[in-house]
Amino acid sequence: MKIALFIHEWIVGLIPAEITGLTQMVLIALTYLTLFAVLGLYLVLLERRVAAWFQLRIGPNRVGYQGLLQTMADALKLLTKELTGxxxxxxxxxxxxxxxxxxxxxxxxxxxxxxxxxxxxxxxxxxxxxxxxxxxxxxxxxxxxxxxxxxxxxxxxxxxxxxxxxxxxxxxxxxxxxxxxxxxxxxxxxxxxxxxxxxxxxxxxxxxxxxxxxxxxxxxxxxxxxxxxxxxxxxxxxxxxxxxxxxxxxxxxxxxxxxxxxxxxxxxxxxxxxxxxxxxxxxxxxxxxxxxxxxxxxxxxxxxxxxxxxxxxxxxxxxxxxxxxxxxxxxxxxxxxxxxxxxxxxxxxx
Incomplete structure (x- = not known):
């Protein structure tokens, strides 16, 4: 049973059959978009930590516990910056x-x-x-x-x-x-x-x-x-x-x-x-x-x-x-x- 079938069985009794397929695709898309964003942000944090380890530095350690929210702060900064060109x-x-x-x-x-x-x-x-x-x-x-x-x-x-x-x-x-x-x-x-x-x-x-x-x-x-x-x-x-x-x-x-x-x-x-x-x-x-x-x-x-x-x-x-x-x-x-x-x-x- 793949993830699409699992979601289909979960929502089939909750909403009309006409929009089941569309709802299923939207939920899968949102799941992967969330995974994409979280994975990307914390790979950046991992990169910084690894770089600090190789260079005998500490790395991000101020925003959140052990710097875990540093990349979230960076993302918010980029969201609010002006789009120039x-x-x-x-x-x-x-x-x-x-x-x-x-x-x-x-x-x-x-x-x-x-x-x-x-x-x-x-x-x-x-x-x-x-x-x-x-x-x-x-x-x-x-x-x-x-x-x-x-x-x-x-x-x-x-x-x-x-x-x-x-x-x-x-x-x-x-x-x-x-x-x-x-x-x-x-x-x-x-x-x-x-x-x-x-x-x-x-x-x-x-x-x-x-x-x-x-x-x-x-x-x-x-x-x-x-x-x-x-x-x-x-x-x-x-x-x-x-x-x-x-x-x-x-x-x-x-x-x-x-x-x-x-x-x-x-x-x-x-x-x-x-x-x-x-x-x-x-x-x-x-x-x-x-x-x-x-x-x-x-x-x-x-x-x-x-x-x-x-x-x-x-x-x-x-x-x-x-x-x-x-x-x-x-x-x-x-x-x-x-x-x-x-x-x-x-x-x-x-």
């Missing part, structure tokens, strides 16, 4: 760009299976959908940078286009390597396959290589250090969103952290068994699956934050060299090796 900006595209970024992130979040029964929509081409929808977000960045009529914003937007298009190849190929192992694009089926062992174990060394490439490319895809050439504060001010303020800036900022969660959630689902417990007790306690899914995901989120606060920023030529001369050839060879392992039936199961 350049006089010569393309107003329609300038205002449209943030919604491209935020909506694509929300659509991607909607198909993750947090547990066997907690999933908004279970697409049979779920993994393909995630790859496709993630490529649309860069349109918002390109539109925002170009429509701002600011040369620094335009440079940041063009860098984003080059970087995203390049590293999407490695993300797609590393996930395709695991699709060969599972034989399915449906996220719930990919998790079910892992009841006999996580795919990163079943797939031998090629699965480990695919995971490593995926995390490197995923970090680049989200424009985070050491791949933050898109923003590059020391060079471009703030990059593609230099001319944005208030909630429009907040949309870009929030989407970056949600995208980081999405990258980590895909890795959790494909490589580490999704909601499945390492100890085989998830089925007896269904809601425990949410705990395991979020725990694995946040460990990978921490890994991406570790990258940011450890490695220096790459130059543009180094960034593209890493993808086209190293990651892409390794990925292609890795797919061939995985295909041979599957063909010979050498996968490990426990």
């Amino acid at each position: 350049t006089v010569k900006a393309d107003k329609f595209l300038y205002n449209l760009a943030p919604y491209f970024v935020i909506i694509t992130s929300l659509m991607a979040l909607g198909i993750f299976p947090f547990t066997k029964n907690l999933q908004a929509y279970d697409l049979n081409i779920g993994l393909f959908f995630l790859i496709a929808i993630s490529s649309i977000g860069v349109i918002g960045i390109l539109l925002g940078g170009w429509s701002s009529n600011n040369k620094y914003s335009l440079i940041g937007a063009m860098r984003s286009g080059v970087q995203t298009i390049s590293y999407e190849l490695s993300i797609g190929l590393s996930l395709l390597t695991m699709v060969l192992l599972t034989g399915s694009l449906q996220l719930s089926e990919i998790v079910e396959v892992q009841k006999n062992g996580w795919l990163i174990v079943q797939g031998h060394i090629p699965a480990i290589i695919a995971f490593m490439i995926y995390m490197i490319a995923g970090t680049a895809e989200t424009n985070r250090a050491p791949f933050d050439m898109v923003e590059a504060e020391s060079e471009l001010g703030a990059g593609f969103h230099t001319e944005y303020s208030g909630m429009k800036f907040a949309y870009f900022f929030l989407a970056e952290f949600i995208n980081m969660f999405i990258i980590a959630a895909i890795a959790t689902t494909v490589f580490f068994g999704g909601w499945l417990s390492p100890f085989g007790i998830t089925e007896s306690i269904p809601w425990l699956g949410v705990f395991w899914f979020l725990l694995k995901t946040f460990v990978l989120v921490f890994l991406m934050m570790w990258f940011r606060w450890t490695f220096p920023r790459l130059r543009v030529d180094q960034l593209l060299t890493l993808e086209w001369k190293y990651l892409l050839p390794i990925n292609l060879a890795n797919i061939v090796i995985m295909a041979l392992i599957v063909w010979l039936g050498l996968t490990l199961q426990f």
